[in-house]
Structure formats: C-alpha cells, structure tokens
Amino acid sequence: MNKPVISEEKLLWMYETMVKIRVHEERAAELFAENKVPGFVHLYVGEEAVATGVVANLKKEDFISSTHRGHGHYIAKGGDIKASMAELFGKTTGCCKGKGGSMHIVDLSIGELGANGIVGGGIPHAVGAAMGIKLNGLDDVAVAFFGDGASNQQNFHEGINLAAIWKLPVVFVCENNGYQISLPYSKQQIINSVAERGKSYGIPAVSVDGQDVMAVYEVAKEAIERARNGEGPSLIEAKTYRFRGHFEGDPAIYRTKKELEWWKENKDPIIIFKKLLLEKNILSEDDSALIQKKKEEEIEEAVKFAESSPWPKKEDILKDVFSTSTKGVLVWEW
Amino acid sequence: MNKPVISEEKLLWMYETMVKIRVHEERAAELFAENKVPGFVHLYVGEEAVATGVVANLKKEDFISSTHRGHGHYIAKGGDIKASMAELFGKTTGCCKGKGGSMHIVDLSIGELGANGIVGGGIPHAVGAAMGIKLNGLDDVAVAFFGDGASNQQNFHEGINLAAIWKLPVVFVCENNGYQISLPYSKQQIINSVAERGKSYGIPAVSVDGQDVMAVYEVAKEAIERARNGEGPSLIEAKTYRFRGHFEGDPAIYRTKKELEWWKENKDPIIIFKKLLLEKNILSEDDSALIQKKKEEEIEEAVKFAESSPWPKKEDILKDVFSTSTKGVLVWEW
Amino acid sequence: MGMVRKISYAQAINEALDYKLSKDKKVIMIGEDIGTFGGTFGVTAGLLDKYGPERIYDAPIAESGQIGVAIGAAATGLLRPVFELMFIDFFGVCMDQIYNQAAKMRYMFGGKAKISMVIRAAGGAGMGAAAQHSQLLHSMFSHLPGLKVVVPSTPSDAKGLLISSIEDDDPVVFIEHKGLYAVKGPVPEEPQRIPLGVADVKREGKDITIVATAAMVYKSLEVATKLYKEGISIEVIDPRSIVPLDENTIVNSIKKTGRLVVVDEDYPRASFATDIAAIAASKCFKELKSPVKLVTPPATPIPFSPALEKEWIPSVEKIEKAVREIL
Amino acid sequence: MGMVRKISYAQAINEALDYKLSKDKKVIMIGEDIGTFGGTFGVTAGLLDKYGPERIYDAPIAESGQIGVAIGAAATGLLRPVFELMFIDFFGVCMDQIYNQAAKMRYMFGGKAKISMVIRAAGGAGMGAAAQHSQLLHSMFSHLPGLKVVVPSTPSDAKGLLISSIEDDDPVVFIEHKGLYAVKGPVPEEPQRIPLGVADVKREGKDITIVATAAMVYKSLEVATKLYKEGISIEVIDPRSIVPLDENTIVNSIKKTGRLVVVDEDYPRASFATDIAAIAASKCFKELKSPVKLVTPPATPIPFSPALEKEWIPSVEKIEKAVREIL
C-alpha cells in the first residue's frame, strides 16, 4: 500500500486538534479539582492521536458513537467546546442543557451520536447509523469508538457481527489503552491484540500504534474507504495509553509511575507528531507556540462562557422526557 | 493423534443412548400432537451423536448446562426419563414438580444444571460450575451445550472469555444444526465455522462432523482431558442437523424437503453408527432390534408413569419461590 | 357505511405494520424470524415478500445488538425502526439498550435526540410456556421513565395504537398479548389512529370501577355482564396505554363509583395494579367507599403445568369475588 | 459493655464481607475493580491481599458473563458467590441472568436448585453522576418475583443484613446507597445477623406513619425531629428489606396513626411507594384518616446538573409539606 498523500492543511488540522484536546482536558482536570465540574470525568490525555487520526478521514455528515471518555471524539468531530464546557459545568447553555454532563456530551448536528455512560453501549448505535446510511443510499460512514474493556462486552460481539452480515459502512475503533480501570489488558484477554477478534466476524482487522497519528490516519483511511465503497465493516485496534487516572480523582495505584513516565516521555502523541511536522518544515516552533496559545484562549473562552452561563431551572427537570407533553406521564404530584 | 481405544461396553452405551434419545423424542412428538404435552417442545432427533459423543467422556460428577433443546443432553447425562416425561406432562412427579416443562428439565444430582428457555443463558453457568470445581480442587469438568444461534449472543462471548482468562475446566460445545429457527447459518455469520471464533479467546477450537459419534467422542475426549489436566477451556463445533421442525408444530417452510431428505438418508447418526458397529461385529441386527424394543418399553413405562401421575395442586403455586417461608413475600392476597 | 369487517388481533397488527411500511420508507423492521418465517405467531407474514430484506431484517440472536442498531438508526433521523423482541420475556438480554439508551437519550441529551422507534413484543400467559416465555411485564416498563407503554386488548385498538406508536417520536414498548392474537373483532380498513394516553371505557357503570388491561379486559367484561343481571353496574376501563396514562378518566370514574378493583395479569408488587390503587388512595380518598381490591397473579414466577397456570392467571371467579367483597 | 465503636457504612460492609470470606471458604467475590483497586467506592479494600485472586475475581467488563458464572457456581452448591455490580444502573446488561435465571431457577426447577448468591451494587443519586449512574432501582427488583431485595440505611443495618444475605440460600439484591458510604454509626464488632424481613422502627410516633428507605430515612427522621417540637408525633419505619417485606409492622403502624407518607428515592410509578400506598388502601382502609402521600422524585430520568439533581431528589421540605398536608 502506498502512503496516502495528506495536504498540509489537513496535517495542521490534525496537530491543532490534538493540541486542542490536550489543552481542553488539562483544563477540565483543573476545573474538576476546583469542584467546578461535578460527577465523573474521564479524560483523553495521551490518546489524542486516535480520535484525531480517525476523524481526519471523516466529513461532517459521517457519524461517530463515543464513550465515557468522549471529549476527544467530540472535539475532533468538530463539537462546539463552549456547549460541551457549559455541559461539564451543568449549565443550561450546555449541549445537553445541563442534563447530561461529561458522560453524555453530544452533537447530533455534526453526526456525533453521543458519549455513553455504559461501556460498549454506543457500539451498535454506529451500526444503526450505518444501516440508515445504506438504506438511504448515502456515501457516509459511521465509526464506533470504544475501549479495550468494552471489547469484552456483549455489544462488541453482537454489534460487529450484525454489521458484518449486513455489510454495513461502519468502522470499529478499539482504543486499547492497556487498562479497563485497574485491570490490565493482559488480564482481560489471553490473546495479544483486540484485532485478533476480527476473525470471529470475518472482517478485516488491524492493530496500529495509537500514539502515531499518521499511522492511525492511514489504517483508518483504508477502513473508511472500504466502508464507503460498500465493502463492509472493519476493526481497528489502536494501542494507546492514558496519561491520567481512569477518572479524575483516581490515584491509579494499579500501574507503576515508571510505566506512566515511560509513555509520557517516549510515546506522547503530540510530541511525536510535532517532531515529524518540524522535520518536514510544515510547522515551526513559533507556529506550535501560537497554536498552543490559540487553543488555550479558545478553551478559556469556553470556560468563561460556562462560568457565566445560567443554571437550569427547577421546572426544566420535567422537560425533555418525551417529545409530547407531560400529560399522563408524571402521574405523581411533584 | 492416535485414535482412542473405546471399550465395547462404552460403544454399546453410546448406541443405546442414541436410540433411547431417538425413541424418546419421537414419542414426545406424538404426545405433543395428541395435546398431552403442552407448551413449546424442541426435539433432538438427528442430533443424538453430539450429546452422546460428548457425554461418553463424562462421569456423574461432571456438570453440563443445556438448552431449550435439552432432552438429549438430559438423557445422555443419565437423567431419569420418568421424571422428565412427567415434567413434559406438567405432573407433580416431574423433575420440576410440573413447574418447568420441556424447556426447564433438570437433574442437579447428576450434574445436569438445567435446560434453559433463554438462548445462550446456560453458557456461563457451565463456566461457573468449572470455577467451583477448580476452587474445590476437584478433577471434574463442565460442558456447555448451545446452538449456532446462541454463538451470536452475549453469553457466548462473555462466558468463553471469562473461562479463558481464568483457565477453567470447561468445554464449549456448539451444536451447529445449520439453523437458528428459520435463519440459516450462512445468514448468521460470514465465517465458515463457529470454531473460528475460538481465536478470539485464545483457546483451542475444532469443527467436527456431529453425525459421526466416534468423531465427536474423539474431539470431546481431547478437550475434556485438557480441561481435567488444568489446561483450560476449548471450543468444539459439531456440525449437525435437526430432523424435525424447530419446535413441534413448525412447518419448517424455510428449508427444502430435499435438504431434509438428504440428511436423513445420508447423515442419520444412528444409521451411521449402527453400520460401524455391525461391521466391527460389536452389534448384530438382533441386538439392535432388541435395544430398540427395550428403549421403546422404557419410554412407554415413562409415559405410563407420567399419565398416571397426579397433577400438582393449586397451593403448590406458592411453593419454591424461596428456600424460606412465604412470609412477607406474597404481600398481595391471592 | 356497511358492516365493519372482523379480523384477528394478529391480522390487525399486520395491517398496521403493512400500512406504515407502505407509506413511510423510513420504517423498517428488525427481529428474529420476522421474515421468511413470518413471525413466531405469524404476525409479520407476507411483509418480507412485499418489502424485501432491506426493510425487513431477519437477525441472528443478538437482541442487544439488534435494538442498539435500531436506536442508532433512529437517532440519526434516517430511519424509524420497529424492533420485534420475539417474547417480552427476553427483555433481560437487551434491557440496557431499552432502558439506559433508548428511554433516556432524549432526556440526557437535553431534548436533542429523537428516538422514534417501537419495540413490539409478545407477552402473556396461558400457553404452557412456563416462567421464561409467559410474562406480560408492562408494569416494569411504566416504572422506568422515558418509555411509552401500550398494551392493547382489542384488534381495533391494536391497529390504531400501533399506527400511532410508529408515528410517535418517542420509544414505545408495544406489548401484544399472545392469548389475544386469534381474537377477532371489528377493525376499520382505513388506517385510523388511536392516540396514546386515551383510555377506553369498555363498559359504563356506576357502582364500581374496574381498571383492567390486555386479556383481563375480557374477563372483567364477562363479570360486568354477569353481575349486571343482579343489578350491579360495573364500569370497565381499559387504559390501553400505561404511559401516558389517562388519569382523568380513571380518577373521574373512581370518584363517581367510589369503588375500585384493578385486574391485571402482571406481577402484583410495585406494579401497575398498585399504581392505580395508590392513585385511588391519594387522589380519590374522599370519594372512596371501600377498600381497593387488586386481582392479580401471586408474586411468583409463572408455573408450567396447565393445572397450575390456569390458577395463576386471574380468573373470572376471582374478579367476581373481589367485586362482591367491596360492594 | 463499653461504647460501641463508630465506623462508616462502607467499612461496615467491608467487615461483613471480610467476616464471611474468613469463615466460609465457599464465599468468593466476582466483579470489576474489586481487587487491586479495592472497589470504585473503596468498599472491598484489602480483601484481595487477604484472600487472593482465587477468591476475589477482578473481571473484564462482561457483567452478564460474570453473574452467569456466579449462578452456575451457586447452582452446583460448590460456592456462595458475592457478585458486585459496580453501579446498580448497569443491571440492564445482565438482567436476564439476574431475573430469568437467578431469580427463577429455584421455582422453575421445582425447588431443586439453591441459588445462594448476593448481588451487591451501589445506587442512589446526589453525586452528579447523571441518568446512567444514579438510580436506586429497588422497586423493580421487588416487582420481579424470585429475588430478595435489601436496601440498608445505617452502617449497623448494612453489616448485619449483608451477613444474613450471604448466609441466605436465595438470590439477594443488596443495594448500597452511594450517599451513605461515608456516613458513620455505631456498629458492633461481633458479626451480628439482622434477619431479612424485619422492619426497623427508627422512631416511634402516633400521629402519622412515614415509610422510608435508604437515604430517605435520614431526611424523614429530620422532619420527625423538627415537627416533634410542634407536637406532631411521626413514626418512621425503615423496612430494610423490601422482599421479604415486614408488612405487619407497616400495617399496624398505619392502623395506629391513620395517616401515611411514603418517602422513596426510586421512580414513582408502579413503585415501592405505590406498593405501600396500595397496602394502605386495601388493608388499612377503615383506619385511614386522610389521603396517602407519596414523596418521590418525578417520573423522569435523573438530571446531571447539581442545580437540577438536588431538586429531583426528595427534600426535607417536601417531606414536611406532605406531612402537613394530611394532618
């Protein structure tokens, strides 16, 4: 296979996206520590190359389904970070009007089918989107993101097999960050790679270095083109690592400091990609600093927006259960 | 691998068991047609070699979990056919006191963990039995029987993977009879054999002719010995065929008469095995006729037992919900 | 207008499906044995031939995957799936998708998702199908917020409510009682809609209110007819949809009669029956003249033996006894 | 006897687990992150070190498989598994095993199976964990026959009830309220058992009965203390186990006071709250002096925003208001 030619514009978009995710997540960590963001928050720091490399192949009309660790997918797909930041705060301007929080950020208008608090829950949703695409004769595709832990769960098995027999335009992307909370991958499965599970469903499957955005881009491109061409689903395992705890507040006693440091030093996807862009003269140190600054400003703007937004009102609780009125729905006085 | 040497006694047990299952099932079909046996009845005619070939390697203490098509497993494992026949009738002398019926026949005293109305439901139960075996330091094994349809379901995926990572003494036996009710195997999966799914879990897997009891016996022997030796689980796919409808009353419009006739003529497991035993002079035509007659008498005795048994009483409805009294359980007057 | 033709409950449902499939290309069906086989109870017969495998998906046993696919398809707005769960009893293998996904998406997403889908399933006892194939289970679905729940009793209601359910923009659990599939009744040819949330007073009366669902509607009407001869006037209300619930009709009737019997085939504890009883206790207390009566099965799984099953299911005798006890 | 030491609800549960693991080799645990991690809420801390990976199984995300394994192990009689479902909200991915398998096996098998197992799970709102991580869900489990259901409110109850649950020969769903894990209270060192099916009158009173569960017990007691100063005497009953239910204590109290408020954090429709209200309407009708009141959340999913969640959860103010309305 020849390496695909990627425009400078796209390469810079990829770099900017990864930086944006990183800055967003580090800021979210601070906000959580300051008690401004409540609930459970799972950050994507260290895994930026996966969402970015995959989504670089998608257009707005394509769909993705996401996970509890969903900020990176949302940002890569083009989600409005003001709306998501306000959502993290629980404000009425949030993308879910404050009803969802970090585990449920969503933007259907750009094909982002939602983060999900249930591990594996979103996998068949992407398959369903692909069914809609196929029946409507569109040339869009759908991508399901999920973790290594999720690949042990029912929806992985059932969702992929349905996609395979119905030959739907969907790509399954397993972000194998080596852990299901505290359980290392080696104790989840006795095989070496989630990609080996592709054989169960008769679909192409490949394992890729998830810290190398170019590598992710390439395998995703192939799989997505196959899907767009009506050749059915594929499975990609991207080996990655999360640089923070499972959720904010997790002391991560189940892994060594040394292991974490090794990954940070040797496999930071942003450092790796930056080096490549510098070498290729696509990026200068100045450009990079500027991007960093710009992203920080964008995030800060989003934080300000979130902080200054109003809280939802008590009566909002009763809205959005159904598309119809609440008549006959509540029954019990409240 | 050398062919295992099997005693004449065991060979005759295998032949008798297959005949017993066949006679039982054909009689059950009649009883259903006569409205003596109510509910859903799924018969094992045509698949006798699978249960028989596998169970021939088990001892009483070993466990099996079964399916909606469970009579064959029950009989092979040594279940009392009077108790199961009375159960099919819904009589109080039934193995479930009339509360279970065909889909729930059980005999825990011989390690038969129960038929199951939920496809796939019993797969992890065998894994659990294997966990109990391992922790108690026993040399028993557990076998999970299930269909091709079940191999698309959550409990297949989840149950096998748990057995693999915990290296439990369990063997998974998929009875691939080519259909999930009306859905042919080719529309369930785009792979060629359920055995290919073993790779997903890193366990040995093999496909075997399920109409050849000797072949089933051999692969089961290997897998069961591996389990007994602490070497972990295996998966066996036995390619088989059901000679009757999915359930009694099914006109089976989804398959051709020709296909059915081909299987009956060329792949009847009892005819095939009988031929072998005749050739080897282990069985004579007279022996065979005698066995047939003996089995018919046994089944007839069971039918008489069932017919003459009393019905359960109304007050039995309230029994067996819990091991403790009904105090605070019913709450509502009845 | 001529005589209204009579067709079965199963045929009525088939007509509703056929109508919506023919009128709206977004409507598709996913389920097991709904195509070639025509459905375990024959309800979907003929639809595969008419609409083809791109609209009628015969699926492998993977209910969680199937409904997840339906949800994803609905969320995109590209399709309006009708998912058939062969028996409502199988909810357990796909409950997360029914309940944590379909039911809650709209709410969790601040109203931005529209999950237009129907979950059709056969329920109900009486076939000797034992504990895992005989449940009705509407109570549980009404307990869990975010699902509309329909339990039709007549062929005409079944057709009209199913059309409305498929046209509804929210997830609807549509439970068809197996014991009613063969029941025939007048059903208009034209696709009339019956709105969700409107109870049907199947019989008017003034002495006592019976609220009953599904197959229990028929038994309650039998008791009403019988006791009418003794001068006892029973009002029989079939809510038809449990969510939304037509509270007004129920509350007004209880206030009018001052007496309530709830007849339901679902399990009794924390149930639809206690829901209605509690409505009486909290909203009609002043008008209530006697204790509320619940006629339900006992709080046990469903026994297989026909000798037991027929006792487990609420009987005409028990309904009559309950009515007499509070008169 | 000296002062009884105070420990947290989480520690009390840990002690119960530790005790049973130490005394009975058949007791094992299966769940996610219960070993190395010590449990998402720290409840199982130290158990892996003490009992090793052959007793404490850290499992991949496969809840249906996990509980299925627990059931199979229990059915053989070789083990008495304690399965931890990290959040009760995840019931949907393993409901078939909980409900069609564990709950019904004994019945379907005519009493021949003994499924000695406990399903422990964290429930309850108040952490900003949104719609898929905040439910309590005891009503649903009490609705479905075959499960015992325990919802302890105090550290001492939690310890005593968990020991009894592990020793019980039936499947027990044991729901631990997340908001109570840090609550401390006196807990005896010795492993005292609290039988299932015995309510605890947390406070005696004569004017009105409040039946409350889990975290709502504390809020109800707060209201009782406050209104006592006004001369209003409230009896607060904590059923502790919903199945079996100590009906007598509840019915006798309602008969004594003639007034009932049910305070519950679960969804309101077809719920534990309507169950108790219906008991009042059918079994205490003669003695009832005023309408029954239900204080529950609205019939909606649980919103994320702290601004909304705190309103969603029943408040002390709402309980007080309900009490005043029927006095």
Ligand SMILES: Cc1ncc(C[n+]2csc(CCOP(=O)(O)OP(=O)(O)O)c2C)c(N)n1
């Ligand atoms: C069905 C289900 N089980 C358990 C959980 C609790 N939980 C949340 S995230 C998580 C680990 C997920 O691991 P993985 O899929 O590898 O994703 P990662 O967090 O590593 O990105 C678990 C167990 C859940 N949310 N849903």
Ligand SMILES: Cc1ncc(C[n+]2csc(CCOP(=O)(O)OP(=O)(O)O)c2C)c(N)n1
């Ligand atoms: C979870 C679940 N889904 C669907 C059914 C209905 N059903 C009963 S048997 C069956 C087909 C099973 O096919 P397979 O596993 O191949 O077994 P076979 O009947 O061929 O022996 C189906 C769909 C069920 N009982 N449980």
Ligand SMILES: [Mg+2]
């Ligand atoms: Mg992971």
Ligand SMILES: [Mg+2]
């Ligand atoms: Mg089959």
